[in-house]
Amino acid sequence: MSGEATKAAAPGGEYEYAFEAVPDSERTSGLSLFMVLAGYPIAVSNFVTGAAIGFRMTFIDAVIAMLTADAFLIFIAVSTGLIAFKTGLSTSFLSRIAFGRRGSTIFSLLLVLSSAVWVGINGDTFASMVAVNFPWWPLPTAATSAAIILLWSISAMRGYRGLEIVSWIGVPIATAMAVICFVMVGMSNNGYGAVLAYAPDPANTMSFTEASASIVGSWVFGCLITPDAARFARSRKGVVGAGTSASFLGLFCLQFVGCVVAQIAVDPDFSAATAALGLGGVVLVCTFVCLCTTQDNNIYGAGLAMQNILAETPLAGKVRHCWIALSITVAAAIFAACGALSFLLPVIQFLSVLLAPVPALIIAEYCFVKNSKAGIGFNPVALVCWLAGGAVGQLCLMANFFVSPVVAFAFTLVLYTVLSKAFDKRVLAGR
Structure with a gap:
């Protein structure tokens, strides 16, 4: 189906503007954007990641690793968010400028699969907690x-x-719960003095590279789908302000609480550590709220990614957003119920090394190459750079070199820019 026909068949609101730019009439305030963007990273996984890192590092080293990794994640969220604000497009349709129409479906399929798996995992985890x-x-x-x-x-x-x-309901509650955890930790045992004096077991430590890579790896997927919300922004200032503050709150602040809890309780398991400190009930409520504000974003992003996949089929513009979101939810529920997640998770973890280079491709194309591939079916240069960037990131992680996702991002950005300048005429000639 052609782009014009797709638009004609798909009234924006019913399809959540999957096939077109979000119109000015639907743009929203910076405060609204902040709440939505904050709701996503206010997630249990950030408590857990902070606890795992804090247990294996000194307090100062853990804070440095968290700040470094989170600065990179905020850069990705804000940069891609600004592009989405300018174009009005979702993450999946934005990826077309680098991958091409059909090429972007590979990335979209990864987004759908990742979202369904993580929704299922979190549903199964919370059910076990209950x-x-x-x-x-x-x-x-x-x-x-x-x-x-x-x-x-x-x-x-x-x-x-x-x-x-x-x-609007969940962010204030989750933030209050995190503050309660932090305050109660300071009132237990030796308080915050124990945190500053904490020394990890020499036989169970974590390097700066491992810690920073773990932080980026745990949330780069979330930053990738920031455009899905940022495209509703009214201004650049709104994207920058909301993106930076929301990400800092949801990422660093929650990781910091997880780190402190683990070091006070001397336990890397956040749930066990909070239970040992008498915070089990608070954490259960916080977990429920965090999951509600996070998993609906995963389902929403997967729905938009599925629309991008369907756009290359006869079903383009014929399936409403609500039905796609429901079908993804049902798939996630089936995965959780039948135990298939234990087999799918290793696959997703392996594929996650390929996520960091994707925003590099989008940023490089939009800011430096400026020769959109959205009009062609497939861009082989993007695929080569994507795979090469993932390989470089994996090698850096194995060699314990710097922040591996940052290296993968920079390498991909430079490689794609250079190769695109050299081969764009040939690639576009095949449209």
């Missing part, structure tokens, strides 16, 4: 996980406005 904390709970774990996943789909099915409503 079973442990409430022995009287009547539903089996599989049914509980399916129910909670379907609950997350309600806001995702309503689109950006649904995400906004949940974030």
Whole structure:
């Protein structure tokens, strides 16, 4: 289906503007954008990552690793967010400028698969927490996980406005819970003095490269889909201000709390550490709220990615956003219920090394090459650079060299710019 036909068949609101730029009438305030963007990284995984790193490093070393990695993540979120603000396009459709129409479906498929798997994992995890904390709970774990996943789909099915409503409720609650954890930690044992004096077990330490790579790897997927929300911004200042502050709150602040909790309790397991400090109930409530504000974003982003895939089929512009979001939710619930996630997760973890180079391709094309490939079917230069960047990142991680995702990003950006300048005429000639 041609682009014009697709637009004609797909009224923006019903399809969450998947096939076109978000119109000015639907753009929203910086505060609204902040709440939605903050709701996504306010996630349990950032508590967990902070705890795992804090247990294996001194307090100062852990803070340096977190600040370094988070600065890179914020750069990705704001940079791609600004491009989305300018173009009005979602992450998946934005990737067309580098990969081409059909080439972008490979990346979109990875987004859909990653989202479905992580939604399923989090649903299964929370259901297990409910079973442990409430022995009287009547539903089996599989049914509980399916129910909670379907609950997350309600806001995702309503689109950006649904995400906004949940974030206005969840962000203040989750932030308050994090503050409570931090304050209560200071009142326990030797307080914050124990944190400053903490020394990890020499046999179980983590290097700066490993720590920073773990932080980036745990949230680069989230930064990649920042454009899905940032395209609704009214101004550049809104993107920069909301993107920076929301990411800092959701990433560094939560990781910092996780780090402090682990060092006070001397336990890398965030759930166990908080339980040992008498914070089990607070964390359970915080976990529920964090999951609600995060997983609906995953479902929403996967829905937009699926629209990009369908755009190259006869179903282009014929399936509404709400039905795609629901189908992705059902798939995630099935994965969680049947235990297939234990087989899919290693695959997603392996593919995650390929995520850091993707924003480099988009930024390089938009800012330096400036010769969009959205009009062609497939751009082989983008695929070569994507794979090469992932390989370089993996080698840096194995060699314990600097921040491996940063190296992969810089390498990909330079390589794509150089190769595009050399081969663009030939690539575009094949359109």
